[in-house]
Amino acid sequence: MTLAPAHVAGVGMIRFGRYPAEVTLEDMAVRAARTALDDAGAGLAAVDGLYVGHVFGGPVAGQRVAARLGLDGRPVSNHENYCASGATAIREAWVALAAGLHDVALVIGVEKMTDRVAGGVRPDPGDLDAAVGYVMAAGHAMSARRYMADHGATRDQIAAVAVKNHAHSVHNPWAQYQEPIDLPTVLGARPIAEPLGLLDCSPISDGAAAVLLCSRAGLRRLGIDGPAPRVLGVGLVSGSVQTGLGDLNAEDVSRRAGEQAWALSGVGPDDVDLVEMHDCFTIAEIVRMEGLGLVPRGEGAAWTAAGHTALGGRLPVNPSGGLLSRGHPVGATGAAQVCELTWQLRGSAGGRQVENARTGLAYCKGGTVNGTDGGSVTTVVMAR
Template identity: 75%
Template sequence: MILDPVHVAGAGMIRFGKHPAETTLETMGAQAATAAMRDAGVRAADVEALYVGHVFGGPVAGQRIGARIGLAGKPVSNHENYCSSGATALREAWIAVGAGLYDLVLVVGVEKMTDRVKGGVQPDPNDLDASIGFLFAAGHALSARRYMADYGATREQIAAVAVKNHAHSVANPYAQYQKPVSLGEVLGARPIAEPLGLLDCSPISDGAAAVVVASRAGLRRLGIRSAPRVAACALVSGTVQAGLGDVNEEDISRRAGAEAYRIAGVAADEIDVVEMHDCFTIAEIVRLEGLGVLPRGEGARLTEAGYTSLGGALPVNPSGGLLSRGHPVGATGAAQVCELFWQLTGRAGGRQVEGATTGLAYCKGGSVSGTDGASVTTVILTT
């Protein structure tokens, strides 16, 4: 696959959290889109297409947002890939711009969950796992138990993911939670699915994030001399599993990482910063290992030792991640790319990873009974 260079020219977000009922999905999407356009210096008339990722937004949510920001009549497409929806929308924009179809497009990830989701997010009711009550929290609790048994990891080491990510989010004005939590608070939180408690789980959130995607000609039109390049945007889906298998094998993460490294022409050890889909504390650990950026079985120990903290060898989730920045599912992939854009342009403030030139964002969306997942996107940005 040979594509022309594709860049992120601007980024915009609103603060994630629990927004009042009168703050609609369309309002949030329009606010994030307007912020990204302002950041890039692009007018609505210059935007050639709109790509929108959402899960619970209803029919033609992208067109409803586009009409509010002056994009009525432009090509608009809507993308649902569960938690990977925002990054899947980016991938389609990356392909279109790289193929020379457009020079300037807008990507929006958006979700209003608090008035649509009660309790935990569940698989489709027709899914076999859902029918027997094997929900996401239960699956990740099983993962944690297995990981502790296989590698001698402790409950405290797994909880350290939440402590780290909440500490990072203190410096993120867009995060749902902006205060640290102690190890004792994580361990003493209300049980959800043993051994995981409330602070091991990402919250139900509302929010929106957006980026302007540009070709080299598009950058010239905007008067931008340089901008982070989308070096890769990979998408894989789960393969059918036979037998019991290993719950922490993470073959889907390995394949997604390998595809992104191949497209970008980089190795796992060249990544400077990671935005990881930490829907649960254990998920950050096993998925980092699946990507090959941490040795298998060592992720929990390295987290506790500060390896993945700001100032460590490989900072992970300087934004606070899903655990603390929040997880409005359709918006998460776009928010991760916003964070990488700010990191690679030196605009991340108190959470800046010094010297970062290559960043990776990972999203895993949903589950399908009998497979090792539904969708995984891996995005690599470089300077």
């Protein structure tokens, strides 16, 4: 089944990073939203509904943002799917546009983490995996060890993901980190969960990103005559219950999310020119690309080390710098990925531009649920 595409009329971000306590979640969301509206040349009166993705924002954060922004009284919905929250909000706006409920929808992904989260983010207190120490860092460390044992990958190859993504973010003015790092620096960083060190892990971040989505009628209302990048489809799946020992890196949840994205968009994996991947840890970029079928199974680490996923390579991954370097304010990440795809498809990404980018994929995996292979996974397919 395919739905009518949504058109991206405008996007906006603030730089991800660490903001002082006096800079609130609402402040960040409003700044990103106004930038997106300005990018589209749109006024507040044009917006039919507001969709807000966040995790730690508290009750009715979206309505608080709407009141500050001047969208009070409009339909507002809040979406929490952990790291996939922003992309889930985009999915709901896309569905509403296709259904004819709205012509113009504003999506904001926002998170203020640095004054709410100490150390790594924590699963639900009742999560049985976390109770025995199987938290996110530990799980990805086990994934890396298993991958190295199964496929002959090296620690250097896995660390190369961080080197690549930091090299990309040098050209991204919205990234938390904008300096390159070399392989010895990644390998020598403070250990977190062996074999992963500090620079194999995405940081705690604050930030906001906004996307103004329109139907064709919405574009006409805004007076936009030229081409606007299209959201062709947004897949959303949740983890399935696992039995037996299984394969730690099977990524069946990624396979299912990819298949849904291809079915919804009419695009296949061979059509993808670039990927914004949820690289919460270096190994995650590798195994999720393989799970989607974009990289052959067991070859992702070698592809990275060979430069195939770098700018100028076969399939550039995370030209924005990804979570590792752009930063990872969890509710904002999915919206930030769509901002990046929009700039890439417009040909306006500057020094990180992917040549002849026509079709892009953004992937987010949010949260863990004990006994399953994940919380939620979103896949956004966009085209010129």
